[in-house]
Amino acid sequence: xxxxxxxxxxxxxxxxxxxxxxxxxxxxxxxxxxxxxxxxxxxxxxxxxxxxxxxxxxxxxxxxxxxxxxxxxxxxxxxxxxxxxxxxxxxxxxxxxxxxxxxxxxxxxxxxxxxxxxxxxxxxxxxxxxxxxxxxxxxxxxxxxxxxxxxxxxxxxxxxxxxxxxxxxxxxxxxxxxxxxxxxxxxxxxxxxxxxxxxxxxxxxxxxxxxxxxxxxxxxxxxxxxxxxxxxxxxxxxxxxxxxxxxxxxxxxxxxxxxxxxxxxxxxxxxxxxxxxxxxxxxxxxxxxxxxxxxxxxxxxxxxxxxxxxxxxxxxxxxxxxxxxxxxxxxxxxxxxxxxxxxxxxxxxxxxxxxxxxxxxxxxxxxxxxxxxxxxxxxxxxxxxxxxxxxxxxxxxxxxxxxxxxxxxxxxxxxxxxxxxxxxxxxxxxx
Ligand SMILES: [Zn+2]
Numbered sequence: 001x002x003x004x005x006x007x008x009x010x011x012x013x014x015x016x017x018x019x020x021x022x023x024x025x026x027x028x029x030x031x032x033x034x035x036x037x038x039x040x041x042x043x044x045x046x047x048x049x050x051x052x053x054x055x056x057x058x059x060x061x062x063x064x065x066x067x068x069x070x071x072x073x074x075x076x077x078x079x080x081x082x083x084x085x086x087x088x089x090x091x092x093x094x095x096x097x098x099x100x101x102x103x104x105x106x107x108x109x110x111x112x113x114x115x116x117x118x119x120x121x122x123x124x125x126x127x128x129x130x131x132x133x134x135x136x137x138x139x140x141x142x143x144x145x146x147x148x149x150x151x152x153x154x155x156x157x158x159x160x161x162x163x164x165x166x167x168x169x170x171x172x173x174x175x176x177x178x179x180x181x182x183x184x185x186x187x188x189x190x191x192x193x194x195x196x197x198x199x200x201x202x203x204x205x206x207x208x209x210x211x212x213x214x215x216x217x218x219x220x221x222x223x224x225x226x227x228x229x230x231x232x233x234x235x236x237x238x239x240x241x242x243x244x245x246x247x248x249x250x251x252x253x254x255x256x257x258x259x260x261x262x263x264x265x266x267x268x269x270x271x272x273x274x275x276x277x278x279x280x281x282x283x284x285x286x287x288x289x290x291x292x293x294x295x296x297x298x299x300x301x302x303x304x305x306x307x308x309x310x311x312x313x314x315x316x317x318x319x320x321x322x323x324x325x326x327x328x329x330x331x332x333x334x335x336x337x338x339x340x341x342x343x344x345x346x347x348x349x350x351x352x353x354x355x356x357x358x359x360x361x362x363x364x365x366x367x368x369x370x371x372x373x374x375x376x377x378x379x380x381x382x383x384x385x386x387x388x389x390x391x392x393x394x395x396x397x398x399x400x401x402x403x404x405x406x407x408x409x410x411x412x413x414x415x416x417x418x419x420x421x422x423x424x425x426x427x428x429x430x431x
Contacts, residue, residue: 030181031059032143033143033146044147050411056151057151058151062183069151072409076409078330078406079406081106081406084109084338086116090393091137093389093393101397101408103406106152107153111158111231114131118133127166134166138173142185153188155188155220167208171212174215184215187218188218194224209261209263220266224249226243226267243273245288245292247288251299266311271288286329290331311333315338319340347392365377
C-alpha cells in the first residue's frame with residue numbers, strides 16, 4: 001500500500017526538506033485510507049498511473065504532484081474539468097465521472113457552496129459555516145477520491161476581498177494539516193480581486209502566494225472580469241472592455257507572481273460569461289490568450305519555455321460556449337475549465353426526469369396506480385431522486401471530458417462495473 005512506514009519514519013520536523021520554492025521533494029505522503037484504516041484495494045492502492053508522471057497518485061494532489069499533473073495537461077493539450085459541488089452526492093458524481101473517463105478531476109467549492117455543505121441552518125458569522133463546511137467537504141473528497149482511484153485537485157472558487165477571511169480560515173486549516181501530514185488539506189484556492197485596481201490585486205495575491213507556497217498550495221487569480229452572474233456576484237452590466245484582459249496586464253501579473261513562486265494560474269478575461277444566456281454582445285475571444293502567451297514569450301526572450309506557453313490559464317464561464325472555442329483555448333495554455341451552471345442543470349434535470357417518470361408514485365406515502373393501499377416508500381426515499389441527479393450529472397460530465405480532450409488520461413482503461421451496490425432487488429429503483 002502507498003506510503004506507510006516510510007512516512008512514519010520521516011514524520012516530524014525533519015520530514016520535509018524544502019525543495020524548489022519551498023516545496024517538499026517528498027511526494028509519497030500519507031493516504032486517508034492509511035491514516036484512519038479504511039480498506040484500500042485495487043486502484044485505490046496504486047502508487048501512480050500508467051500514463052502520468054510518477055508523482056501523480058489516486059487521491060488529493062498538492063505541491064509538486066499537482067504541478068506535474070497541470071504540466072502534463074498543458075503539454076498534452078487538454079484541460080481538467082473543475083466542477084462546483086455543494087454536497088457529498090455531487091462530489092461522488094464527479095468522482096464516478098472521473099473514473100469513467102479515466103481522467104483526473106478538479107472538485108471545487110464556492111463560498112456559498114461551502115456554507116451550504118455545512119448546512120444553511122448554521123450561523124455563518126465570520127464565515128464559520130463556510131470554513132467548517134469546506135473543511136468537511138475536503139475530508140469527504142480526501143476519503144473518497146482514493147476509493148475511486150482517481151487523482152483530484154481540491155480547490156475553492158471565487159474569493160473576493162470581503163470573503164478573504166473565509167480563505168484565511170481554509171489556509172490555516174491546510175497549514176495545520178501540513179504539520180501532521182506533510183501536505184495541505186486543500187490543493188489550491190482562487191482569490192478573485194478583479195474588482196480592485198490591478199496593483200492591489202497583484203500585491204495581495206503575492207502575499208497569499210508567499211504563504212501558500214510554503215505548504216504546497218496553488219493560487220488561482222483573476223484578471224479582468226468574467227461577465228454574467230454566479231454565486232451572488234452580478235457582472236451583467238459591466239462595460240464590454242472590462243471583459244477582455246490585455247497582454248500587458250497578463251505579463252505584469254505573470255512577472256510579479258513568478259518572482260514569488262510558479263504555483264499560480266490566471267483566470268484571464270476573454271469574453272467569458274458566468275451562466276447560460278441567449279447569444280448576446282459578448283463574444284468569446286480565445287485569441288486573447290494566445291496573444292498574451294506570445295507577448296510574454298517575447299518579453300522573456302531566451303527564458304521563455306520551450307512550449308511557448310508560460311502562463312497556465314483557467315477558463316471561467318465556459319457553460320454554453322461553442323466547443324470549437326473551448327478547444328481553441330486548450331492550445332493556448334488553458335489547463336482548467338470551470339463547470340457550474342451545466343452541472344447544476346444536469347443534477348436538477350435528473351431529478352426532474354425521475355419525478356415525471358414516477359409522478360403517480362410520489363404523491364403520498366400510500367396509494368399509487370397499482371392500488372390505493374400500496375406503499376410508495378421506495379419511490380420517495382431521497383436516495384432515489386438524488387441518484388437520478390448523480391447519474392444525469394455523470395452523463396453531462398462525460399460530454400465535458402470529451403470537449404476538454406480529457407479522456408483516457410490515466411491509462412487505467414474501462415472502469416469495471418461496481419458490484420454489491422443497491423439495486424432493484426434490494427429496494428433501489430432503476431434510474
Ligand atoms: Zn468563475
